[in-house]
Amino acid sequence: MIIELLKKCFSEPTVEQHRCEKLAAIALLVEIAMADGSLDDQECASLKKAIEKSHNLTGGELDMLLENAKHEQRNATSSYTFTRVINDEFSAEEKFTLVQDMWAVAYADGNLDKYEEHAIRKLSELIHVPHNEFIRAKLLARPS
Structure with missing residues (x-):
């Protein structure tokens, strides 16, 4: 699963680093999608759209990574491995895009839940995104 693949990234130089980066970002997006305790159809669609756009994944690979990420996120004790x-x-630009994707996932169901907002704030701090960029990402992702 994702945790095992990330561990390999640090212990086996033969594992493709780019794949590890995708897995970590997807795990954080899943954390946001599940922050309010549910993953509805709109959030799932927004999550898939963000992954497709940012990581050029589609079809079976996307579905497999998303299912693995959901499982790992439910069982994770910390976001540290991912962050x-x-x-x-x-x-810095990739981190900003990730935070913007987090906001897009949170807004997907039309309701920005306080737990989603808290999770995005916490993760933004953990990945060292400045507060002004956190706010800019939120404003850019907000539905019109």
Whole structure:
């Protein structure tokens, strides 16, 4: 699953680093989607759209990674494994895009839940996104 693949990223240099980055970002997006305790159809569609756009994944690979991410996120005790990869490998712009995707997922069902907002704030801080960029991402992702 995702945790095992991320562990391999740090222990086996033969594992493709780019795949590890995708897995970490997807796990954080799943955390946001599930922050309010449910993953409805709109959130799932928004989650898939964000993954397709940011990580060029479609079809079977996307579905497989998403199912694995859901499972791992339910069983995760901490976001540290995921945020560590993001901090080590993502540029400031990639982090901003990830936060913007988090907001898009949170807004997908038409209701920004307080738990979703809290989770995005927490994760943004953990991946060292400045507060002004956190707010800019929120404004850009907000539905019109």
